[in-house]
Amino acid sequence: MAGSQSSLREANRAKIVEAVKQYGGLTQVELTGATGLSPATVSTIVKELVAAGLVEVRGTVRSGRRAQLVTIAHRLGLVAGVVVGQRHLRVAIADASHEVVAEQALPLPAEHKVDTSLDRVALLVVDLLERIGANLDELLGIGLGLPAPVDVDTGLISVRGIMRGWDDVHVAQVLEKRLSRPVFVDNDANLGAMAESALGASRHVQDSVFVGVSHGTGAGVVIGGRVHRGFAGLAGEIGHVQVDPAGRVCVCGNRGCLDTVVGGSAFLAPLRDSHGNLTLRDVVQYANEGDLGCRQVVADAGRVVGQVVAGLTTVLNPQCIVVGGELAQTGDVLLEPLREAVLRRTLVNRVAPVEVVPAELGTRAELTGALLLALQSTDVFDRVDEAGAGIVEEIG
């Protein structure tokens, strides 16, 4: 029957595109293994997909043999997004249509050193490009997120002491020198806000706040659809709002900041006697499995963060508060007390009550934001002017 024949081919095409997307780049031989289709079918379909402009084929070498590497078409160029957290870094490569073609996370030690980590960022970007068979000049730019306030113009961290050892390093310059591609640095919560307001939960509203609750807490403010960073990137640094006047002294020098209560080791301390040494990942996992102690700690964190976010809400009157970060993976365990604290401490808006919702992009909000930052900062068509007619032809 003709109908089933063509739908079969359609399904096989989808299978191949899916496999190429999942692995970034596969040789035709690997594609037969990954999809279970015959080599002849793979070869025919790849030819069709190349003609349709969906995938690209380039020569490569696998175990000393020449092979045809099939990748998703990225003729308009690629961007890299990097998010450096306190205990891990993530790198993603995406094409101009925000499609992530390669991604890798790397766990980091506590208080990781700036030189080692930036070196690994550079190597990871190159490694991932290699995985998809691209080279460095196809990269339009790199967006980098840091868990500290960043002065976007200089790329320097604008408050001393928050990331030990990173204070005087021109992060963008170091990476630009290594990779000779433009690098744009921003605060991670700002990137989360940018991503959620462009593609995620707050895309339908003009004014929103993104709150990332992880090893530290930060907020990104979106006003009129644009990220508001403040004069040197300090807007939304709610991790350093005082919540306990008699609390511990924070790395910033003040006492009882939100980060000294919800961040890092202070957050895990109440669990030490009952649960032993846990990591943030463990707490999320156990809370989701129903462990009462872990749920309690997460709920308490939600309440405290909610108090601070309530202040932000009163000042900005956002339509929507998007909650992301690792702790948000516990869902309503964090969100419900946070929502309650915000609503209890703000005026009831009769026209449009503020909504408190989970990040639609989940823990990838910041990474997606880093990709967006790189895409927005480097205009795809600027490059056409620079490079001359060669690329114009390719795009046309």
Added chain:
Amino acid sequence: MTNVVRTPLLSVRQVSKHFGAVEALVGVDLDVHAHEVVALVGDNGAGKSTLAKVIAGVLQPDAGIIERDGVPVTFSSPSAASASGIATVFQDLALCENLDVTANVFLGHELRTSGGLLADGEMERVTRRILQNLTVRIPSVRTPLHHLSGGQRQAVAIARTLIGEPRVVVLDEPTAALSVAQSAEVLTHIQRLRDMGLGVVLISHNMNDVRAVADRVEVLRHGRNNGSFPADVSHESLLAAITGAA
């Protein structure tokens, strides 16, 4: 679920091993709990690999005891150790280049149908499931090993240890000679093993990798315990313990 007073999955007590005049291990202690990554670090010749071999049953200690779940055991051979739930991946991985991923995972433990034939379908299914649990990126379980990268090979070697449903996995230098992206993959596999509730012994020279994934760092120096540190130990104090500067 964790509890403060708990029996270690594996407990090494006062183990010593001599090779002629060489004191490889002298009265070494090591505890490994469930859901824990214990890193074993030390200079060359500090006894890390010897200890791994003792745990794996390759070497028999001259003195000292090994306890599994609080019960004293003696491992007369590697198969005795693996029967007791201890799986080890050595530095050379011991994989077969010419066989595919499934065959390597089941090497020596092939599943058979009731008729005595190889149960290929079942073995592929199990392999696929294990690789998925570890979040390994290998396109096909039918790929011959010589097509895989170093990181993927390490993943296959780790997957192979999971066939016997072990409680403790010992990894000897799993990130040596790997690129950053491949090390990153292996480190995420180690985190997965921990999330699955296994005890992991990680032997490594790379202080960054160790401090990134370990819950506890045990330092060996000249075959003796030279300090036990929490995961957030500073690079400097760790190096001091390794070199004996402290």
